Amino acid sequence: MEYGENKKEERMIPIIDSKRQYETIGKEAEEKVIEVMRSGQYILGTNNKMFEEEISKYIGVKYAVCLNSGTDALHLALRALRIGKGDEVITTAFTFVATTESIEIVGATPVFVDIDENTFNIDVNKIEEKITPKTKAILPVHLYGQPAQMDKIMEIAKKHNLYVIEDCCQAIGAQYKGQKVGTFGDIGCYSFYPTKNLGTMGDGGLAITNNEELKNRIIALRNHGGAIRYHHDEIGVNSRLDEIQAAILRVKLPYIDNWNKLRREHAAYYNELFKGQEGIETPKELIDTYCVYHQYTIKVKNRDTIHKMLQERGIGAMIYYPIPLHLQKVHRHLGLGEGTLLNTEKNTKLVLSLPMFAEITKQEQETVAKTVIECVKETMALA
Ligand SMILES: *Cc1c(COP(=O)(O)O)cnc(C)c1O
16 A cells, blocks of 8 residues: 655654554455445444444453444433433543533533643542532543543542543543553443544444443433334434444454554653653653553643644644633533633643554654654744
8 A cells, every 4th residue: 555645645744544554454344344235234233242242341341332422422321320400520621522512412510620730631639629419420531541540539439429431532441550441430431433542434432331220221322212122211312333333343453452552662662752851741651550642642832833833844743622621612601711720721732742553653753753852942942
């Protein structure tokens, strides 16, 4: 296969390159997709069932339910726990909008807790002060593939009798104290969007749980609110995973541990390349965690200038996410302005994610690092 058919692409080191992964799994995936097409069974078939079994074994959980997206997994997790109007859900504003959108979809209110600056995840020391009689759940996000501090979160949840829903959309395979994320709380939610560590070739998601009743509720909700066909007990949705997507995921799942391992090696190499460089803060890991580096995110001053310079010099750096959720128009009704979540707001202005995917080469990483260091130096000289 040829890469960089045009010059611009040739010079650009992208944040992620899905085409390269296709070289590993393409042939096998193509065979499996053709098998599905020939089978005539396109929805909720064998591949769904087998993938649910295979991924629950991989994660170490009793039940997995395939869904159409990570957003649906979050939404249906809340529905399954009967969280809705009048309820509050404690979460972070330093995440992708789907996290809080799902809370609003069910009519509940997101209550934001500031982040810990070192991990970008919810600051566990600030959760308890936000608990009210309306609080029903804590919804931590394992952002950039870094596990949130689950022992502390579970301790608070038990003490206050709260549910825990884990947003694992960026963190498949990540571990906290030797246990995979998603298995600590009541329900774990995953996304198979193409750019995630385990991505399919369309949309896909998953909810996992050890609770049989919750599993059955999610199964009913994903298929119009009924466990038996044409018997509808409540309002559900259509959130089934295509057989084609399930077949592709089954091909990819055996590779995920190696892909995550490679990401960790690339992160370590970036750390080495940036070592001792003034003005560049590299990511930190909590002790006892296995971070899967969905993103490799540094902190720099003059971030917007550096981001622009990098784009011009062929480095596909990205900002995840440029506006914290409490300042988004969609959540304005919560009445939170600037200055309410200080670490969230401060870090939103510093973070910069660099090219990171299993297949990135050492040479590309060296080019990325060299260019970042140049840009940082140039902006410091200007100041
Ligand atoms: C991707 C993502 C989602 C949503 O997943 P979709 O499959 O795109 O719906 C939710 N939360 C986080 C943190 C994500 O990164």
